[in-house]
Amino acid sequence: MTGPDPLPGAAPAQGARRRVVLLTNPAAGGGHAQKAARRAAVRLRARGAEVLDVVGADPQDAVRVAREAVDHGVDVLAVAGGDGMVALALEAVAGTGVALGIVPAGTGNDHAREYGLPLGDPEAAADVLLDGRTVTVDLGRVETADGTVRHFGSVLAAGFDSLVSDRTNRLRWPRGRMRYNLAILVEFAHLRPLPFRLVLADGTVVERDLVLAAAGNTRSYGGGMLICPDADHADGLLDLTVVRAMPRLRVARFFPTVFRGTHVHHEEVETYRTASVRIESAGITAYADGEYVGPLPAEVTVAPGALRIVVPA
Incomplete structure (x- = not known):
């Protein structure tokens, strides 16, 4: 494991603009994920981040869109949803070096629990995307x-x-x-x-x-x-x-x-x-x-x- 690296552009006051793709499946969580994504996006933009909201028509489409975003170059691919959405995003970022961010909005949220991410608070999760650090971890x-x-x-x-x-x-x-x-x-x-x-x-x-x-x-x-x-x-x-x-x-x-x-x-x-x-x-x-x-x-x-x-x- 490499040591934690400070996230580039974590201080918008210094003029940096983080490029964040925020991926959502509108069917996830009975629409709860989409509401969480909207709240997180408002917070990110208010803090000076460049945010691209992306909504997959279905899980397969979400994976396709996420891969396209990674291929075009982003700082963070963030997902609003639960562990199912995280699983989709893993296929886009695994081995690429692009950081994964999570706005927890699912039922289980076991990835969020593992990494100490705030539950039930999309604004706090958005702050983590900007103020947090990246760590390098394993996948199965x-x-x-x-x-x-x-x-x-x-x-x-x-x-x-x-x-x-x-x-x-x-x-x-x-x-x-x-x-x-x-x-x-x-x-x-x-x-x-x-x-x-x-x-x-x-x-x-x-x-x-x-x-x-x-x-x-x-x-x-x-x-x-x-x-x-x-x-x-x-x-x-x-x-x-x-x-x-x-x-x-x-x-x-x-x-x-x-x-x-x-x-x-x-x-x-x-x-x-x-x-x-x-x-x-x-x-x-x-x-x-x-x-x-x-x-x-x-x-x-x-x-x-x-x-x-x-x-x-």
Whole structure:
């Protein structure tokens, strides 16, 4: 990891004008992201920044627009939204040297939590874009069985949680958070041991019936669940958390401990630190940054120093 670098142009009073592209998906967060983007843009312009507001028609269009912005040269590519929008932006900035900024406006906001960004305050997030510093951090990289290749910033997971996400995406009722809660109940009722095979970078093979396996570049997913509580986003390694199969009642007692990160002390949990892991399990999909990636098997690696991100000074 290189040391933190002062952001160029962080003092508009000295005449500098930061070129900021502010990317938004209008469908994200029920329109909340677009409102946050407007408030952040007003603050940025009031402080002398040059802001280009960009709205993607859909997620694919957002990635295209973000890549075009990076290719044309900007100081910061900022996204207003949650972890899904951050995941889209990663594909545009990974390895380019262009800094990523975040105006948190999602449900989970795990990237924002990891880097200490202000939640629920678009003006404060805009101030970070101008007054903050950039740090160089790692990204995860995953390739799934269908050939999909993606970077991720937080956690990749497969098992019970990915089954819940699959079912949530299939349900058409109810709406919002209740749909996810219903999916949890249905999948919990069908909970079964899931045979996994994991191959680590040093050749270690882990074959277990699992509840889930998670590879973390950062500590949390799902809105603050500390699934990989000791992960370091700049150590060149992934933290792997493996939860062995257990009876339903024990699972119900287990999951609340994930929010505190104390689950790693349970006898059913194994943790590893590795530069790569191959994750195999029949009929299971992988999700990263809360978004669907593809079916297992998946080759998961770390991309050291692949991201520059703006954080509070």
